[in-house]
Structure formats: structure tokens, C-alpha cells
Amino acid sequence: MQKQYDYIIAGAGCAGMSLLMRMVVDPFFASKKILVVDADAKQQNDRTWCFWETVPDLFEPIVHHQWKKLDFYSNHFSSELSIEPYTYKMIRGIDFYNYVKASVSKSPNIEWRNATVNKLVNTTFEFVGSNEIAGIELVDGEIIYADYVFSSILFEPIKAAATEYHFLQHFKGWEIKTATDCFDSSKAVFMDFRVSQEHGTTFMYVLPTSPNTALVEYTLFTEQLIEDAAYDMALKKYIGEKLQINDYQILHEEKGVIPMTTKKFPYYKGGNIYIGIAGGQAKASSGYAFKFIQKRTAALIDAIKNGKDLSFGKSLKDSKGHLYDAVLLNVLHNRKMPGDEIFASIFKKNKASNVLAFLDNESSLMTDLKIMSSVPTGIFLPAAFHEMKQLM
Incomplete structure (x- = not known):
């Protein structure tokens, strides 16, 4: 079976469209045959993404509003937060979809199909010479092949193991x-x-x-x-x-x-590469996903252009962040300390910019230690030891 496309993007949500937009603006992909498949036409303002960053990125033209100052309130601590050098930004779903679709309309090498993906072809691979190819199966039974499939689709409900939160x-x-x-x-x-x-x-x-x-x-x-x-x-x-x-x-x-969730999501299987929530890009301790998706899609583009293996997973910083997330969810799951008290203590004792870097998995070890010392060690240290044991 021969491939029909160079790349298939299965799912046109935040992750799929972010990857697609990075392909659109890069001349490297102008000659590549790309298929985007989603059951939804993306014509509704169905969500809002908020994130913080120090340097404008790819979607700066559609930032709906931004703020340099944030307020934090709780019954334990309240303050106005100066977040320099960060800016807190908001993008509306409809602006995001329209922006990407307008850019795609100028690219004849990109095809969009409104269809439902039934599953990824990721158990049996066909070979053309020495090249492994992957694909998708639509609900009508049609199978479409490509060098790589980038999928953000969760085909089944997330099921965490007994040791996961x-x-x-x-x-x-x-x-x-x-x-x-x-x-x-x-x-x-x-x-x-x-x-x-x-x-x-x-x-x-x-x-x-x-x-x-x-x-x-x-x-x-x-x-x-x-x-x-x-x-x-x-x-x-x-x-x-x-x-x-x-x-x-x-x-x-x-x-x-x-x-x-601390569930370990797959990053790849053969020629199928997982992105978005399906690839574990929603931070387990906060739910923030937009910037993690941007980092993941930018890294994939760089790997493709430089002929690198796409089967890479979490960075060391991400693995460190995953451990911290597990510790927080351990404390919340076991009701050792209320979440409002935890966040109040962290923001009270640390610079807001350091907290944002921590939540982005971009903080230094010194900052990590300071933030971790902001919460009761009698509660968080046993949770940390427990989670580290799970990794051994």
C-alpha cells in the first residue's frame, strides 16, 4: 500500500491547527502533501485559551486581549501580582480557527476533509521499499496512508492506573x-x-x-x-x-x-505521533495546555526539517514537572491540604513570575526549591517520597 500524503493531521483542535499553522508559514512544507481530518467544521467560538509568555509567538496577531497585571484573591492571601517579564494573553477559539483556515486556503498542498476518524492504523504497517508508513481509518472504512500521522484524538475515555491520579x-x-x-x-x-x-x-x-x-x-x-x-x-x-x-x-x-492526570500518555507508535491532550500536553497540576502544545509542535517541526527521529518524548524539565504535578495531586487526592491554601501559600511567598515559570516547567532548580519550601514540608515531603518511589 502506497502513501497518499506526506503528513496527516487527525483532529483540528488547538494542537492539530497549531502544527498545521507552523507548516503553513514554513517554506519547507510548501511541497508537502498534507491532509487535515476533523468531523467538525470549526465554525463556533467554543473555547478560550489563556497563557503567559515573555516573547510573542506564532499566534500573536489574534491575541484578543492581554494583561501585565493580575489579581489573586483568597481568604488566606490576596494581592495584585506584577508578572513582568510575562504577559498574560487570551485567544478566542473562533479567531484561532478562522486565522488558521484563512492561511490554509492559500496553500494548494493542504487538503481539509470533514470526516470522522475511527482509529489510527498503528498495529500493522505497510512497507514501500524501506519506508514505514502509518495511516488513519475513517468511519466508512476508508484507510488513508502517510509518512506520519499527527493525532490529537482521544478515541477512548482516559483511564488512569491505580498508581496514577x-x-x-x-x-x-x-x-x-x-x-x-x-x-x-x-x-x-x-x-x-x-x-x-x-x-x-x-x-x-x-x-x-x-x-x-x-x-x-x-x-x-x-x-x-x-x-x-x-x-x-x-x-x-x-x-x-x-x-x-x-x-x-x-x-x-x-x-x-x-x-x-498523571497518566503516562504515549508520544508515538510507529509513524503515529500523538499531540495535544492525547500526547499529554495538558499540565496535570493546572490544566494549562496552550503553551505546552506550542512547544511540542515547534519541536516536531524542527525535528522534521532536520531529519531527526520524531519518537522523542518528555524533556528533563517536563519529567521534573510531571513529578511536581504528581505530588500536588497526591496531596489533593488524599485531602491533606485544600487547594486554595496551597496556591495562596505559593503566591504569598514567591514572585509571581517565578510561579508562572514553575507552572510552565521552565523554572530553575533554585526556584523549584524555594516554591516547594513555601508549602508545609510535613505534608508535601511524604507525598514527594511516595511519588518518587512510583518512578523507581
Whole structure:
């Protein structure tokens, strides 16, 4: 069986489109035959991505709003956070999709198909000469081959092993427009833990994009989901009581679930390369994924162009971050310390920029040690020893 494409991108979400955009802007891929397959046409504003960075990256033209200052609130510690040299940024899903699709439309070597991928062809490989090829099988039975398949599709629910933790970051957000100017659009609320913690680690964030518009999102880190009505009740209460806003309209709603898990995701199998959440790019201790996806897709592009093996996995920094994530989830799972107290202690005792670097797996060992000393050693040290044993 011969290949039909050089590359197939299975799944056109954040990871698939990020990889595709990096191919579009690089002349190396202008002669490559690329197929993108997704069941959804990506015409809805279905999500918002927030992230921080020091240097503008590929998607800077579609940053919807950005902030240099963040507010942190809890019943244990509250402060305005100066995050220099970082900037906190927000990209809307619809802007992201439209931006990539508009760029793709100018590239005749890229084909887009609205179809459902049934599975990856990753158990039996066909050979052409000495070249191994991979592929996808669509629900209608059609099989399409390429040198590499980059897949962000989770074909089955995530199942963590007994020694792994599986939390969910689940959220619902309202973009609201107020009757009068109520917001300072120069800073955002990064975390506000002054809400009920009955379900587990719970906070609000508020992202003002103008004096009278903001995205207000109710976010939880828990092992179980809650009833849909509970999100609405919490949002309404917070907007009325904490923001002191009663006259507003809801312009847009978004809702989602992101895995926060220490499960070891595969990075590759033969010619199938896993990206996005399917490749473990959602950080287990926070659910943040956007920048991890950008680092992963940029590394893949570099490897392709330089003829390197694409079967690379986590870096040393990522492995270190994975251990720290496991320690935090261990403490939360065993209810040794509430999440709001943990984050309050970390932000109280450290520079905000160091905390952001830590959450990005980019901090130095000295910074790591300082942040780890911010929380009670009697709680976190036994958890750390336990998780290190799991790695041996």
C-alpha cells in the first residue's frame, strides 16, 4: 500500500491547527502533501485559551486581549501580582480557527476533509521499499496512508492506573456586558478562591476586555463533575456579590472539561505521533495546555526539517514537572491540604513570575526549591517520597 500524503493531521483542535499553522508559514512544507481530518467544521467560538509568555509567538496577531497585571484573591492571601517579564494573553477559539483556515486556503498542498476518524492504523504497517508508513481509518472504512500521522484524538475515555491520579479541570464561563463601566481592562483576576470550596479546589477568574465586557469563569479541580445548574448558580452569585454587578447581559457561554492526570500518555507508535491532550500536553497540576502544545509542535517541526527521529518524548524539565504535578495531586487526592491554601501559600511567598515559570516547567532548580519550601514540608515531603518511589 502506497502513501497518499506526506503528513496527516487527525483532529483540528488547538494542537492539530497549531502544527498545521507552523507548516503553513514554513517554506519547507510548501511541497508537502498534507491532509487535515476533523468531523467538525470549526465554525463556533467554543473555547478560550489563556497563557503567559515573555516573547510573542506564532499566534500573536489574534491575541484578543492581554494583561501585565493580575489579581489573586483568597481568604488566606490576596494581592495584585506584577508578572513582568510575562504577559498574560487570551485567544478566542473562533479567531484561532478562522486565522488558521484563512492561511490554509492559500496553500494548494493542504487538503481539509470533514470526516470522522475511527482509529489510527498503528498495529500493522505497510512497507514501500524501506519506508514505514502509518495511516488513519475513517468511519466508512476508508484507510488513508502517510509518512506520519499527527493525532490529537482521544478515541477512548482516559483511564488512569491505580498508581496514577485523574482529576478534571471543569469550567463554565459567561462573557458579560454590563450597563455601565465596571472593569479595569488593564488587569485580570487570575484566581479568586473566595468562593465555596465544598466540591474541592474552586476559583473564579475574570478577564476584562473593555470597561464593560469581561469573561467570568467558574473553574474547579475535582475528581468528579458537578450538576450543570451549579455552575450557573455560582456564576450568578459571584457576579452579584463579589463583583457587585446586577445589570448585565450574557453575550456568550463556554463550558469544558480538561484532564489533569498523571497518566503516562504515549508520544508515538510507529509513524503515529500523538499531540495535544492525547500526547499529554495538558499540565496535570493546572490544566494549562496552550503553551505546552506550542512547544511540542515547534519541536516536531524542527525535528522534521532536520531529519531527526520524531519518537522523542518528555524533556528533563517536563519529567521534573510531571513529578511536581504528581505530588500536588497526591496531596489533593488524599485531602491533606485544600487547594486554595496551597496556591495562596505559593503566591504569598514567591514572585509571581517565578510561579508562572514553575507552572510552565521552565523554572530553575533554585526556584523549584524555594516554591516547594513555601508549602508545609510535613505534608508535601511524604507525598514527594511516595511519588518518587512510583518512578523507581
